Amino acid sequence: MLEVNGEVDIYTAPKLREKLIELIDAGNDRVVVDLEGVGFMDSTGLGSLVAGLKRIREKDGELAIVCTSGPVLKVLGITGLDRVFPVHDSVGSALG
Amino acid sequence: MLEVNGEVDIYTAPKLREKLIELIDAGNDRVVVDLEGVGFMDSTGLGSLVAGLKRIREKDGELAIVCTSGPVLKVLGITGLDRVFPVHDSVGSALG
Amino acid sequence: MAEERFSLRVPAAAAYVGTARIFGGAIARQVGLSEDDVDDVKLAISEACAAGVREDGDGTIGLVAERDGAILAFEIVGEDIPPPLSDDLVATPESFRRSVGYDVIRSLFPDAAILSEGDRSGRIRFAVPIGG
Amino acid sequence: MAEERFSLRVPAAAAYVGTARIFGGAIARQVGLSEDDVDDVKLAISEACAAGVREDGDGTIGLVAERDGAILAFEIVGEDIPPPLSDDLVATPESFRRSVGYDVIRSLFPDAAILSEGDRSGRIRFAVPIGG
Ligand SMILES: Nc1ncnc2c1ncn2[C@@H]1O[C@H](COP(=O)(O)OP(=O)(O)O)[C@@H](O)[C@H]1O
Ligand SMILES: Nc1ncnc2c1ncn2[C@@H]1O[C@H](COP(=O)(O)OP(=O)(O)O)[C@@H](O)[C@H]1O
Numbered sequence: 001m002l003e004v005n006g007e008v009d010i011y012t013a014p015k016l017r018e019k020l021i022e023l024i025d026a027g028n029d030r031v032v033v034d035l036e037g038v039g040f041m042d043s044t045g046l047g048s049l050v051a052g053l054k055r056i057r058e059k060d061g062e063l064a065i066v067c068t069s070g071p072v073l074k075v076l077g078i079t080g081l082d083r084v085f086p087v088h089d090s091v092g093s094a095l096g
Numbered sequence: 097m098l099e100v101n102g103e104v105d106i107y108t109a110p111k112l113r114e115k116l117i118e119l120i121d122a123g124n125d126r127v128v129v130d131l132e133g134v135g136f137m138d139s140t141g142l143g144s145l146v147a148g149l150k151r152i153r154e155k156d157g158e159l160a161i162v163c164t165s166g167p168v169l170k171v172l173g174i175t176g177l178d179r180v181f182p183v184h185d186s187v188g189s190a191l192g
Numbered sequence: 193m194a195e196e197r198f199s200l201r202v203p204a205a206a207a208y209v210g211t212a213r214i215f216g217g218a219i220a221r222q223v224g225l226s227e228d229d230v231d232d233v234k235l236a237i238s239e240a241c242a243a244g245v246r247e248d249g250d251g252t253i254g255l256v257a258e259r260d261g262a263i264l265a266f267e268i269v270g271e272d273i274p275p276p277l278s279d280d281l282v283a284t285p286e287s288f289r290r291s292v293g294y295d296v297i298r299s300l301f302p303d304a305a306i307l308s309e310g311d312r313s314g315r316i317r318f319a320v321p322i323g324g
Numbered sequence: 325m326a327e328e329r330f331s332l333r334v335p336a337a338a339a340y341v342g343t344a345r346i347f348g349g350a351i352a353r354q355v356g357l358s359e360d361d362v363d364d365v366k367l368a369i370s371e372a373c374a375a376g377v378r379e380d381g382d383g384t385i386g387l388v389a390e391r392d393g394a395i396l397a398f399e400i401v402g403e404d405i406p407p408p409l410s411d412d413l414v415a416t417p418e419s420f421r422r423s424v425g426y427d428v429i430r431s432l433f434p435d436a437a438i439l440s441e442g443d444r445s446g447r448i449r450f451a452v453p454i455g456g
Pocket of ligand 2: 139420421
């Protein structure tokens with residue numbers, strides 16, 4: 001579980017990428033990224049998620065997203081990443 | 097009771113003044129202005145409160161303020177208006 | 193001439209993309225765009241400014257918004273906004289990142305223009321109808 | 325020269341004072357001022373811009389912020405920022421309103437300067453130490 005808060009853009013995306021990679025390299029192969037606390041995300045933030053996905057796939061792991069925010073879902077849709085990541089509407093459903 | 101929300105500056109202060117005067121002219125002579133929902137207020141907002149105070153005093157009424165926000169208390173203190181208005185830390189105490 | 197003109201200039205560093213986004217969002221909200229349109233404007237500005245960010249943090253990014261009747265037009269100008277990739281170009285991670293950003297802008301605002309002057313200096317334009 | 329320079333220009337209308345305040349607050353937060361200092365900056369900008377607002381909404385208000393080492397300096401420029409009242413002047417409600425605003429700025433930032441060029445055009449300056 002990685003809970004992300006605030007706005008994810010070119011300034012904050014590197015921190016997200018770092019945290020994700022750390023989590024995965026620590027041996028977690030089923031990671032849920034909770035974006036419910038994210039007010040804004042652009043494609044640079046998505047890039048961090050993709051970086052995490054690539055890393056976890058090397059270990060045959062899975063990365064899921066929890067997100068119900070309209071604007072964040074929109075950018076996921078525009079880039080087609082809503083078809084790459086399993087997107088859940090609650091942490092419960094992501095873990096279940 | 098007048099509940100104020102959002103930011104009160106030169107753009108929104110006239111609306112606050114209008115609402116206050118309306119409330120007072122409708123016959124209310126004990127008015128409590130609840131500023132708990134106010135994230136920002138500058139001296140133009142205070143001007144609206146002062147306008148209300150003048151109007152209500154013409155009718156021997158009273159105007160009290162509920163406010164616990166640091167920044168709003170600060171501008172009340174700088175202008176000395178914390179000595180002009182009774183400032184309460186809850187609606188209960190203002191009405192009590 | 194535009195009825196109302198807003199402009200901003202910040203250093204071309206990642207830290208200030210949020211500042212430009214907040215500024216653009218505040219204008220968009222103030223002229224009366226819907227919250228959905230405000231979100232689109234913020235996203236497009238964020239993508240455009242990200243394209244203008246320089247690793248060394250030198251240079252500036254400019255944002256101009258003009259309201260002209262029922263149109264709110266934005267222009268983002270940077271010394272380091274490269275032209276969109278031609279398809280046969282080998283993408284570096286950096287150029288790939290930018291091209292995703294440009295794609296986002298164009299899907300939000302199909303009439304968006306990404307204009308370059310020479311190799312790197314460029315401007316990105318898009319417009320939103322007000323109350324549309 | 326300043327290490328980082330931020331500038332903004334908006335119409336001199338009441339509606340955009342909030343935009344300038346948000347911009348200034350975002351910069352103040354970004355360079356690392358405490359939340360208390362950010363609040364002071366927002367209040368001072370709001371007062372300064374209110375002084376620059378014109379009834380007819382014509383003209384512009386400019387805000388420039390410069391970070392130079394450990395100092396963040398702000399300047400608000402308007403075509404219609406009149407000089408502070410001399411005490412013997414009969415105050416109109418309008419001039420009284422402005423003088424309260426100037427007092428607020430000066431109590432937040434005792435070194436604040438309210439400079440006028442001629443009768444109305446003026447600039448208001450104040451500075452905040454970063455991490456002080
Ligand atoms: N910001 C992004 N938005 C959408 N898709 C992305 C984004 N970043 C990367 N991708 C997708 O992930 C793939 C891998 O991209 P990248 O992380 O640049 O790795 P690499 O350069 O090693 O191929 C890309 O081919 C693209 O499809
Ligand atoms: N924004 C303000 N901040 C602090 N005090 C104010 C403010 N506006 C008015 N006052 C106080 O209220 C009094 C009345 O001011 P004002 O509303 O301009 O009425 P008038 O012009 O009829 O005297 C002033 O003398 C001043 O002491």
